Amino acid sequence: MTESMIPQANPGAGYLAQKEAIDAAVQRALGSGWYILGKEGEAFEREFAAWLGTTRAVGCANGTDALALVLRGMGIGEGMTVATVSHTAVATVAAIEMAGAVPLLLDIDPDTYTMDPDELRAVLEDPPPGLPPIRAAIAVHLYGQACDLDPMLEACAANGVALIEDCAQSHGATLHGRKLGTFGTAAAFSLYPTKNLGALGDGGVLATDDFELADRIAAIRQYGWKERYVSAMVGVNSRLDEVQAAILRVKLTALDAGNARRREIAAAYDAALAGGPLAAPERRVDAEHVFHQYVLRSPHRSDLMARLRAEGIGTGIHYPVPVHLQPAYEDRVPLGPAGCAETARAAQEVFSLPMYPELTEAQVERICAALRGLAG
């Protein structure tokens, strides 16, 4: 094989695409002499909130912390349950336990891989016995596409339960023309290097229209300080540093174009799969997908992945083991009435193609040719 391997993810390419501007931003941050919670972080928070369309954004150390900070800021913790899905990054569930609450794991709709809104309504109206009261639901907009949010928001509102959005994979995706992250009480974004908006290290940001909530969270992220050296409340340490904030300000300017390029690549994959045995990912109506991942499913996954690998094409699995079947959670975390059956099935069959804006036309064509070859 003479052609080089095309990796499934490639955060280094995102750096190289904006190298000059990023290097200059890093130099500026380093030369400022101020490294934690300063001008770069404040500017990033302002620019991110303006881009998203919320009044406030608060930076923090990573996406897991962003979710946990939202829960803490809302007073959700011990003696309360938070409903979410098992088909997600383990971080979603870890954040609920970090806040001290009990995670209740619900099943997914097998076509879109996002929470089944009927099961959410069922547990809110008729909570499983023995669980603390359900106070919030975390909607995970997985792979870059909106959950079935309308019925979820309706069920939450009808039962006095807050809806929080996990936007770690959906920066820029929309529903009814409105950006995800503006529907719930608050939204959490990961800025991990491979995410649609990625730092070159760890980072997270949360967004809300609730000023008081944002102020409380801004205090909690730094020891509960409102005034230096005086903790007004119990806090943690979860800050976004100035170097990452400066890098993110550059990366934010390329996010919309990067998402458009991801959609273009997805359309090319769709065309290559048309008429073959593998179904292209389902798109929700009146929503814009930002393809954090382009996910296919097949009972013959390992064979297909091996054939793609032989053609120099990397693939990934998001995620091979659902949270409720991982050793740290199995037989311990409560499940909804569906028992996460569709989740367990999906975990056996899903696999993800290479997806990042820096894929070249030649690489996309190589991948498309390999996809057409799978039909034979």
Ligand SMILES: *Cc1c(COP(=O)(O)O)cnc(C)c1O
């Ligand atoms: C990446 C991710 C997170 C966690 O983000 P970190 O920055 O790695 O802590 C949370 N939820 C989902 C759905 C993710 O994909």
